[in-house]
Amino acid sequence: DQQVKQNSPSLSVQEGRISILNCDYTNSMFDYFLWYKKYPAEGPTFLISISSIKDKNEDGRFTVFLNKSAKHLSLHIVPSQPGDSAVYFCAAISNSGSARQLTFGSGTQLTVLP
Amino acid sequence: DVKVTQSSRYLVKRTGEKVFLECVQDMDHENMFWYRQDPGLGLRLIYFSYDVKMKEKGDIPEGYSVSREKKERFSLILESASTNQTSMYLCASSLYWSSGNTIYFGEGSWLTVV
Numbered sequence: 001d002q003q004v005k006q007n008s009p010s011l012s013v014q015e016g017r018i019s020i021l022n023c024d025y026t027n028s029m030f031d032y033f034l035w036y037k038k039y040p041a042e043g044p045t046f047l048i049s050i051s052s053i054k055d056k057n058e059d060g061r062f063t064v065f066l067n068k069s070a071k072h073l074s075l076h077i078v079p080s081q082p083g084d085s086a087v088y089f090c091a092a093i094s095n096s097g098s099a100r101q102l103t104f105g106s107g108t109q110l111t112v113l114p
Numbered sequence: 115d116v117k118v119t120q121s122s123r124y125l126v127k128r129t130g131e132k133v134f135l136e137c138v139q140d141m142d143h144e145n146m147f148w149y150r151q152d153p154g155l156g157l158r159l160i161y162f163s164y165d166v167k168m169k170e171k172g173d174i175p176e177g178y179s180v181s182r183e184k185k186e187r188f189s190l191i192l193e194s195a196s197t198n199q200t201s202m203y204l205c206a207s208s209l210y211w212s213s214g215n216t217i218y219f220g221e222g223s224w225l226t227v228v
Contacts (some may be wrong), residue, residue: 041222041224043222097211102217
């Protein structure tokens with residue numbers, strides 16, 4: 001049973017427009033969420049995170065929104081750039097748990113078209 | 115700067131061979147991880163280690179074993195490689211988990227079993 005779901009395997013966006021990547025979770029114990037970006041043939045790199053005490057966290061062009069009641073988070077990239085083309089993974093964990101419990105979604109391939 | 119190094123980037127092995135994947139981190143992290151990444155399945159945890167000589171099975175440990183004799187080094191062992199173990203393998207490390215932490219990935223090892 002997937003506890004973290006990214007239902008869109010792929011997304012294409014025009015350069016300069018907004019990219020919205022979505023992630024749903026089922027485990028109500030999750031209280032810390034992370035987004036990772038992965039280029040082909042490279043390891044994932046940390047992008048942005050959010051704690052459940054917040055509903056929004058912003059870092060430059062990247063903003064993550066958390067809707068706890070809907071068990072839904074989204075990553076907004078504004079404006080999108082061709083270099084943002086990558087696979088994006090969301091991940092979730094309970095801060096009272098061990099790092100072993102970090103759970104990843106299946107990823108969304110973002111393609112930003114020039 | 116954080117560094118997780120996977121010694122082999124690309125390997126081709128025959129069915130039945132014993133395979134060693136080595137990982138070294140230079141951040142003095144307590145936690146180390148081995149994941150595999152397959153299209154549509156995201157990142158799945160194979161094994162986790164929280165200290166020297168300590169290990170926990172992840173979600174898909176079958177066919178794998180691990181070794182952590184030194185804090186900085188975590189090895190993944192395929193005792194008898196099979197074609198369904200063809201995948202990208204990712205090593206990662208982190209401090210003991212608490213809010214604000216993240217895990218740091220190596221660049222990945224592409225294993226093909228023929």
